[in-house]
Amino acid sequence: MPPAITPLITGATLADAPGIAAIYAHHVLHGTASWEIVPPTPDEMAERLAKVLGEGWPWLVARDVDGAMLGYAYAAQFNPRAGYRYACEDSIYLRHDALGRGIGTALLKALIEASEAWGFRQMVAGIAGSEPASVALHARAGFVEVARLRSMGRKHGQWLDVIYMQRALGAGDTTPPLEEP
Numbered sequence: 548m549p550p551a552i553t554p555l556i557t558g559a560t561l562a563d564a565p566g567i568a569a570i571y572a573h574h575v576l577h578g579t580a581s582w583e584i585v586p587p588t589p590d591e592m593a594e595r596l597a598k599v600l601g602e603g604w605p606w607l608v609a610r611d612v613d614g615a616m617l618g619y620a621y622a623a624q625f626n627p628r629a630g631y632r633y634a635c636e637d638s639i640y641l642r643h644d645a646l647g648r649g650i651g652t653a654l655l656k657a658l659i660e661a662s663e664a665w666g667f668r669q670m671v672a673g674i675a676g677s678e679p680a681s682v683a684l685h686a687r688a689g690f691v692e693v694a695r696l697r698s699m700g701r702k703h704g705q706w707l708d709v710i711y712m713q714r715a716l717g718a719g720d721t722t723p724p725l726e727e728p
């Protein structure tokens with residue numbers, strides 16, 4: 548096992564879009580965690596980033612001591628319809644040579660805190676059945692599997708399940724939100 552890294556985690560800015568796009572492109576082209584087939588360009592990634600930041604939702608980046616980007620995580624409303632306002636879905640992607648060193652655990656912990664601070668009350672992860680590291684990461688952070696949809700995805704010649712894992716944030720559903728949607 549490579550040694551664990553304690554990354555520096557900060558909020559992303561639009562200047563991070565090219566680095567984020569580069570990290571994500573590897574997973575789009577070579578992996579099954581993302582079911583996109585064509586990697587978004589840096590400009591398209593900047594638009595996604597701007598949308599998340601514009602809503603005030605968290606988008607975090609992890610860096611090493613030299614400032615090199617190791618990964619990123621963000622939370623966005625689970626479904627655009629207004630009633631879903633307090634439910635978010637997370638996404639986490641690490642640079643392909645930085646896996647398995649505790650960076651994902653650190654990013655998810657920081658993302659949960661930032662999502663609670665925004666006011667989200669539930670977090671959902673939609674995880675490809677082919678990704679045991681992501682299932683382990685989320686289970687360790689308190690998520691439980693709530694649904695498994697069979698063979699919903701097709702990529703790299705395989706049918707892929709999607710596993711939904713969920714955890715409450717903050718007060719969860721025990722109190723109403725500060726503002727109704």
Ligand SMILES: CC(C)(COP(=O)(O)OP(=O)(O)OC[C@H]1O[C@@H](n2cnc3c(N)ncnc32)[C@H](O)[C@@H]1OP(=O)(O)O)[C@@H](O)C(=O)NCCC(=O)NCCS
Pocket residue numbers: 574578580637638639640641642645646647648649650651652653672673674678679680681683684687
């Ligand atoms: C999923 C991902 C974010 C996890 O981050 P990470 O830094 O690699 O994971 P960590 O080192 O923090 O380990 C988290 C847990 O996963 C486990 N794990 C790591 N790699 C694993 C693997 N290949 N198989 C099974 N479990 C694995 C670790 O043992 C740890 O669990 P534990 O604490 O119970 O021992 C990262 O691997 C990644 O970017 N993967 C590709 C993209 C992806 O799947 N993104 C998630 C989309 S929702």
